[in-house]
Amino acid sequence: MKNYKRLLILLSPYKKALILGSLCLIVASLTNLAVPLYIKKLVDVVMVDKNMALMNNLTLGIAGLFFIQLIFSTAHNYLFDLTEKRAITDFRIKLFKHLHTLSLSFFVKRRTGEIVSRMTNDITTIENIITDLPATLLQQSIRLFGGIIIITYMNWKLTGLILVLAPVLVIFARTFGRKLKKLSTEIQDKLAVSTTILEENISCIQVVKSFVREKLENERFGNALEDSFQSAKKRVIISSFFGPSIGFIAFSTSLILLWYGGREVILGAISPGELIAFILYATIIAGPMGSFARLYARVQEGIGASTRVFEIMDTKGEVRDQPDAKTMPRIEGKVEVDNIHFHYRNDQDVIKGINFIIEPGQTIALVGPSGAGKSTLVQLLHRFYDPVAGQIRIDGIPLESVQLASYWKQIGIVPQETILFGGTILENIEYAKQGADKEEIIEAAKAANAHNFIMETPEGYQTIVGEKGIRLSAGQRQRIAIARAILKDPRILILDEATSALDNESELLIQEALDRLMQGRTSFIIAHRLSTIHNADRIIVMDKGKLVESGNHAQLMEKEGLYYKLYTLKSLQLVEDAEVKNT
Template identity: 50%
Template sequence: MSYYSRFLPFLRPYFPRMAAAIALVGTAAALNLVLLRLAGRLWDVITIQRDVDGMTALVWIFLALMTAQGLLSMGHSYLVAWVSQHIMADFRTHLFGHLQKLSVSFFAKRRTGEILSRLMNDVGVIQTTVTETPIDSAKHLVTFVGGVGFLLVMNWQLCLLILVLLPVLVLVAKFFGRKLRALSTTIQDKTAGSTTIAEEVISGIRVVKSFVQTGREERRFAAQIQSNVQTALRRAAIMAVFVPVITLLTFASAAAVLWYGGRQVIEGSISPGDLFAFVLFAGILIGPFGSAARVFSQIKEAQGAMQRVFEILDTRSDISDRPDAVEMPPIKGQVQVAHVSFAYDPRQPVLSDLSFEVQPGEMVALVGPTGSGKTTLINLLHRFYDPLEGSITIDGHDLRAVRLDSLYRQIALVPQETILFGGTILDNIRYGRDGAPEQDVIAASKAANAHDFISAMPDGYRTVVGEKGVNLSGGQRQRLAIARAVLKNPRILILDEATSALDAESERLVQEALDRLMAGRTSFVIAHRLTTIQRANR
């Protein structure tokens, strides 16, 4: 199945409006043909018949038709824009929704900038091709068919002079099109690479500045951009040859028309007005011929973009609900890990035949050097990955047998590096329970030792946190993350000990909040400090 046929479901809801736009643009193109024929008639009325009344009537008809054509063009332009924007929004939303359903392993293997480039840049390329190109093609089709029809009626010999070059034009377009598609795909890949570098540097700008690496990052970005420039120049070189060749072949036909048609006027076979109209028709046929280069380029570029986008849409999540998955009922928090083995790379096992059991309400400290499997175990408990061998159960329910959303609703994660989203403090705390009453949010904030600093802000709970919480201190961000978990009210907590990078006062406040949060809940804590290990049950 071609990429375009796979895109049809996104176009189908807008077929009526696209059909209306095509009808409007087709009618406008037909009126343009009538205007050209009318121009030839007007030429004869002025130069041969010298009829003032006839000339005046033709001018008024000419103006009326031009007004109608203008109104039709206005209508089709708005319809095309409306359809284009809605299709882009639908498809981009669909792609974003699919991305969110993919497993954590997908994102671990790909750079953020590459994914964003496909979501934004590639979808934009597709948008132009699948909406604007068909409308433009309809316009050029009406122009070509109608123009050739007029030319055949007026003088079939002259018409053949123009049409003789058509096979050559098709072969030339096909030859260049293959090269343009390959280069367009390469350009999109390299654009994604530069986007990734920019995203990495902007996200880590503090580290870049602290280690005095701005020059290095600029050189790295410039090298990627220059690589893109070279590929773009190769593509531009092909286009620089492609378009003039198409245009030259088209104008060669027009020159032949002038030479042959001029002889027929001199011989009296046709009128000067007929030749004038014929030249005008030949001129507008240059549009469909010349646009073939642009349309071919757009189609090939869109095929490259579709290939990259559908590569994501064809990716299936490693972690998904089984057909017979059931809802996990409210749990007590008993966890059993039985003979679990796991490896990201089969050659490097991370966990091997791990077994233990945790009773409801117990706190388990996960201790060990970097690479010992602490984070891996957390990922398995959250079912971001599945064990290669063995099983993990909660209250006797195998994690692979329950619906993911019902599992996630009963687990809360408080990472060491707090993740805050754009919006207000209220929005970020409510992330734990969408639509929660504000009084519940305030209660959760008090439990997290966050209410006082929130209330001290000019806009209180409606204070905008800034991108990734840049307007807040580390301790404040951690307490918001704890408030979010309190509001969710889970039975199982997964904590990457949040106090290791805080000052003494912030650590005290965060630790108090964590103690309240963990009370009565099964907790798994990646422990970095002796005090945490001492408080743990095991």
């Protein structure tokens, strides 16, 4: 029940509404308990006294009780349901905010569909119990204990028959509740798998169609849903048996009461009105007993779903601010990398003892074969990850000693895979600087050679780019990303193969813009373009996670080491490409 207590904390900001709703519920429940007493008198007046005037008064009294019950039940339902929706909305927002505190490694290790499933399917299951349990518990407790007190006063012998029902229901609830909890967790996990497959197919639909793998993906999705269905089928079997069994026990008890009570009426021990009232109270008492059993089963399902959600909530970001972290002052641009090591897996180092010092304003080209660790190095420089050993210092300040946000505000990145949001072009560029005026945005777009193609679109800067920018070409997306980086005006710039998606004409214009942007800024570039490498102040050559060579173009060519080989191969490739174009 630990997780359920954590869920109830979500209701604490709405104590006033819940207290008022509880008072309304108490009034409605007490009114419900009073009705059988009036019905008892009404039946005796009709069948024994035969008093017309008193019958009319009692009928009006019962109608009044029903009306009071209507008013207070409506108020209770409104207050509790509204609080439930508000609390769940707050919980979704809280979970979403928490996701933003987690490190990049969390998202690398988990599939997107799984996280989406936790935010949707699991929280929907939790929603069904968060206020329903306290309300039902209060309502049914009043009916149960109030009904027992009244019928004990009326006839203690008949009360004993009803209380025999309680232990039977408890055994039923505990037995089936545990099974339902286990199945609920299992179903949520399997739904997460199917959600992941759905998300992957939507985002990778071009790949699926290109490789003609619709049949394979249909089978994957169908198998995942079928697996989920089999678990749901087990839950249905248990639930189908559980509900009717509770009803059978309750109705059997009512039948015994009716037989025994009828016998008492025939013998003259009780009046007909007392029998009717007792049967009504027996029904009122049997209802809570059945509700408690069913409620227990639902709570187990909710707790099963909450386990996965709180697993995320309890996860802490591996890269986070230290308690005494200070604000990063304005960065001048000196970067010191001191014997850093890093791995994604303990048994495989990706970065191995790299050392270098970069002066402010220098442009650094990172060169090396695929898998050398270039992208990992710039992620460490951006502090998406922390080194497992060694230290990175900016202007002599250790990165781990400063607040993440204050550092990230001064560093810009144009990633290898251009990432755009599904809104307008204007919104995507403005993302770098909230509140920027349109003139600033247009200037950034012009500097990135994006303004002309933007103005050629029907809606201009208000053009919707589609999910992940699918409505734009690769080159257009790249230029929007560069415009975004230009608008941010960072002190340190990271270009991860930023020009690889541009045609030759655009590349020249973009290169000019980037040259202007990099003036006075420390810049790290992962690039395959020879022009970029030539213009770099320093070239760092990496291989298998190590820094194997360092220097400018001329120095490295003289060494005839790895850089010489890579450069020669690149030059030959360009010559071959040119010859192919001329034929």
